[in-house]
Amino acid sequence: MTEFVTQLTERVRTALHGLAEARAEDDDFAAGLWEAEVEDLRRLGEEHGLVLPGPSGLVTP
Numbered sequence: 156m157t158e159f160v161t162q163l164t165e166r167v168r169t170a171l172h173g174l175a176e177a178r179a180e181d182d183d184f185a186a187g188l189w190e191a192e193v194e195d196l197r198r199l200g201e202e203h204g205l206v207l208p209g210p211s212g213l214v215t216p
Contacts, residue, residue, distance in 0.1 A: 160205065167196050167207050 174189035200207040 159203070163196060163200055163205065164207070167193060167200075170196060171208065 170189050170192040174186055174193060177183075177185035177189055197207050
C-alpha cells in the first residue's frame with residue numbers, strides 16, 4: 156500500500172468516526188461537516204481508482 160492510500164484511508168476512518176460521534180450526539184451541523192469530508196475523500200479516492208467507504212454504509216462502531 157502506498158503512503159497516499161494509507162493516509163487517505165486513515166483520513167476516511169477519522170471522518171467516519173467523527174460522523175458517528177456527531178450522529179450519536181444528534182449534532183446535525185457537525186454531522187454535515189463530517190459527511191462532506193467523507194464524500195470529498197471518496198471522490199479523491201475514486202479519481203485514483205480507489206473504493207472507500209462512505210457515510211451511507213456507516214454502522215456506528
